[in-house]
Amino acid sequence: SYDLTQPPSVSVSPGQRATISCSGDKLGDKDVCWYQQKPGQSPILVIYQDMKRPSGITERFSGSNSGNTATLTISGTQVVDEADYYCQAWDSSTKVFGGGTRLTVL
Amino acid sequence: EVQLLESGGGLVQPGGSLRLSCAASGFTFSNYAMSWVRQAPGKGLEWVSALSGRGGSTYYADSVKGRFTISRDISKDTLYLQMKSLGAEDTAVYYCAKDQDMFFGSSSGEDIWGQGTMVTVSS
Numbered sequence: 001s002y003d004l005t006q007p008p009s010v011s012v013s014p015g016q017r018a019t020i021s022c023s024g025d026k027l028g029d030k031d032v033c034w035y036q037q038k039p040g041q042s043p044i045l046v047i048y049q050d051m052k053r054p055s056g057i058t059e060r061f062s063g064s065n066s067g068n069t070a071t072l073t074i075s076g077t078q079v080v081d082e083a084d085y086y087c088q089a090w091d092s093s094t095k096v097f098g099g100g101t102r103l104t105v106l
Numbered sequence: 107e108v109q110l111l112e113s114g115g116g117l118v119q120p121g122g123s124l125r126l127s128c129a130a131s132g133f134t135f136s137n138y139a140m141s142w143v144r145q146a147p148g149k150g151l152e153w154v155s156a157l158s159g160r161g162g163s164t165y166y167a168d169s170v171k172g173r174f175t176i177s178r179d180i181s182k183d184t185l186y187l188q189m190k191s192l193g194a195e196d197t198a199v200y201y202c203a204k205d206q207d208m209f210f211g212s213s214s215g216e217d218i219w220g221q222g223t224m225v226t227v228s229s
Contacts, residue, residue: 031213
């Protein structure tokens, strides 16, 4: 089975840039999605096909994917961005999620 | 308004069965791939199963293959997940999610999620 690895936690100061990585074998050959989930809420799609933003998602969210690593970048991080973030990829007729990264803004 | 509403969760004994439902509204149900995703208490997201729009091809995670069956009733705009031989490892919140595309492998992501329904497997 295909595995996606994310750091368990990332901390950032308000106004700074946050980067969350997602690693997998030849991940750059696949399309990656990113989801945001706040406590007690359902996930929200923030990036799809590596770098596209769904309607209504702030431009502060951006994505990239190359080699073995995909990256979610949040510019000008705000307290409201504090959440769990999950990467997702499609492989061999299944979808796989990374283990998730808790973003703390402090 | 585009909406998904899950139901059918509850407490079930190990080895038991349960059927989850997901009622869709606000979009043409048959035009989009649909997925079930679960989240065990305090854990991350796990993709469970999906069904493509139009043709209705089905896909399953290895962890549920042979035990879970995804299906839909287009006339009722409803997605189902029939679960059998349930074990403690199946305890989770189960989310229904709509893909942005008709095809499951399009990598467009799931843009609409339900609120989830809790399944607890315990004696």
